Amino acid sequence: xxxxxxxxxxxxxxxxxxxxxxxxxxxxxxxxxxxxxxxxxxxxxxxxxxxxxxxxxxxxxxxxxxxxxxxxxxxxxxxxxxxxxxxxxx
Amino acid sequence: xxxxxxxxxxxxxxxxxxxxxxxxxxxxxxxxxxxxxxxxxxxxxxxxxxxxxxxxxxxxxxxxxxxxxxxxxxxxxxxxxxxxxxxxxxxxxxxxxxxxxxxxxxxxxxxxxxxxxxxxxxxxxxxxxxxxxxxxxxxxxxxxxxxxxxxxxxxxxxxxxxxxxxxxxxxxxxxxxxxxxxxxxxxxxxxxxxxxxxxxxxxxxxxxxxxxxxxxxxxxxxxxxxxxxxxxxxxxxxxxxxxxxxxxxxxxxxxxxxxxxxxxxxxxxxxxxxxxxxxxxxxxxxxxxxxx
Numbered sequence: 001x002x003x004x005x006x007x008x009x010x011x012x013x014x015x016x017x018x019x020x021x022x023x024x025x026x027x028x029x030x031x032x033x034x035x036x037x038x039x040x041x042x043x044x045x046x047x048x049x050x051x052x053x054x055x056x057x058x059x060x061x062x063x064x065x066x067x068x069x070x071x072x073x074x075x076x077x078x079x080x081x082x083x084x085x086x087x088x089x090x
Numbered sequence: 091x092x093x094x095x096x097x098x099x100x101x102x103x104x105x106x107x108x109x110x111x112x113x114x115x116x117x118x119x120x121x122x123x124x125x126x127x128x129x130x131x132x133x134x135x136x137x138x139x140x141x142x143x144x145x146x147x148x149x150x151x152x153x154x155x156x157x158x159x160x161x162x163x164x165x166x167x168x169x170x171x172x173x174x175x176x177x178x179x180x181x182x183x184x185x186x187x188x189x190x191x192x193x194x195x196x197x198x199x200x201x202x203x204x205x206x207x208x209x210x211x212x213x214x215x216x217x218x219x220x221x222x223x224x225x226x227x228x229x230x231x232x233x234x235x236x237x238x239x240x241x242x243x244x245x246x247x248x249x250x251x252x253x254x255x256x257x258x259x260x261x262x263x264x265x266x267x268x269x270x271x272x273x274x275x276x277x278x279x280x281x282x283x284x285x286x287x288x289x290x291x292x293x294x295x296x297x298x299x300x301x302x303x304x305x306x307x308x309x310x311x312x313x314x315x316x317x318x319x320x321x322x323x324x325x326x327x328x329x330x331x332x333x334x335x336x337x338x339x340x341x342x343x344x345x346x347x348x349x350x351x352x353x354x355x356x357x358x359x360x361x362x363x364x365x366x367x368x369x370x371x372x373x374x375x376x377x378x379x380x381x382x
Contacts, residue, residue: 010132016104073143074103077136084131 002057008085011070011078018070020049020082025062029053035067048072052079061086091374092116092237093306093322094315095152095279099124100133106140109149112312113319116150121166122157122181130162134169141173152213154179158191171199175210177236182244183214184221186231193232208234213279217241218248222263229274238271239308240264242281255283255291257298268303277305286311296321329372332365333379 004024011019035045049065052075063082067075096114098105100121109117119140125133141151153170155178156162167178180192192212200207212234216222222245229238242260246253253259264280271278280299283292292314299307300321307318324332338357342350350357372378 014102014104016107017102070103071107071143073139074107074136076143077132077139081132081135084135 001059002083002087004058004061004083004086005088006086008082010081010085011074013066013068015068016070016074017068018075018078019066019068020078021064022079022082022086023062024086025060028060029058030062032062032064033067034065036069037067044072045075048075049079052076053083056080056083058083091371092150092277092279094318095306095308096312096315097124097154097282097308097310100137101125101129103136103140106136107144109140110144110146113315114149114309114312115306115319116152116176117146118152118154118179118308119170119175120154121162121170122154130156130165134166138169138173141170141175150176152177152179154181154215157182158188163192164195167196167199171196171205171210172203174205177211177213179213179215179239181215181241182217182221183228184218185224186227189214189228189231189235193234196234210234211236213237213239215239215241216263216267217244219245221245222266225267225270226273229270229276235274235276237277237279237305238267239279240267240281243284245281253284255285255288255295257295264299264302264304272303278303280304280307282308282310283314284310286313289317292317293321323375324368324371324377326377328368329377332368332372335361335365336369 004022007023009019009021011017013019029050031046031049033042033046035042045067049063092115094114095116095118096112097118097120098109100119119137121133121137137153153175155166183189189212196210197207213236214228216225216238221228225238229235240263243253245263246259249259251259268278283295285291296307296318306322309315309318335352335357338350338352339362369378
């Protein structure tokens, strides 16, 4: 299991990017999503974020995602970067 | 075929995801100058994911890692080598020892990750006065070296001269690199032309590089790619002439003739070799003849 020990962020608010903030949490994954394409892709984005967190062994964290139309591989990269930074071993 | 090599900033998704659609023969994912120190970690993950998930068929993938004098270059390689990039561009290469250090680590990493040994090529970015003087030693330092690459911005800073559009200050470096690369049997790429809005300037600069013997030219702007591709491609007249040369040689052999002329000019070995190169490139571009 990977523990988030500090607040960390990754990404930007530029077009095709996504800004991810992660904080230590105690009650599973609490995910807040803002997206320019939330209506069409909100659920897919949530799934991607949760999948990456699971792959990296993160079970407890508060995650805020502000999406600017990022592709799946970009979302994955930014979540992974935020997690690595939040683990404090980057 | 690498006529054009387009730099893409490694931490800018908007550029990376469109990289394969911009017409360049190769894209260079830049983890070095285009990325601030605080974002090196983010850029290498983003570049890794872009290479993993995006389709770059028909477009070679080059990664410019950070220099071996920085704390970043090994992590860069750890992250991107599993994606099997075509080439690694090594900045500030100044000696054969620099190549050997990078080569050793790449070889170790290939073993550790179970990758094919020697599959990824190294391109030496020559951008110091010492690198120019050591160009042949660098080009022949390892079988992994696929090309030399001139970086004129840093070089002119090192030479303590002004970088101009005309490029008189890099004449020596250009000819030295072409000669060293050809002597070592590797390719050689010219520095980018940095005025994005000067269409005439890029045309002149690319034509000069082609005339000097460069294999291709780098670009920092998608706007320059089409011009570079055109300048570094053989014209239809050149392709037709190359086929004519090969046909003349074939007929001469059939008829048992030794010396042979075409359009009043002796066809000798260098002309045949050039014709072969032109036809090989035409075939890569889909302009070759099936019957030849």
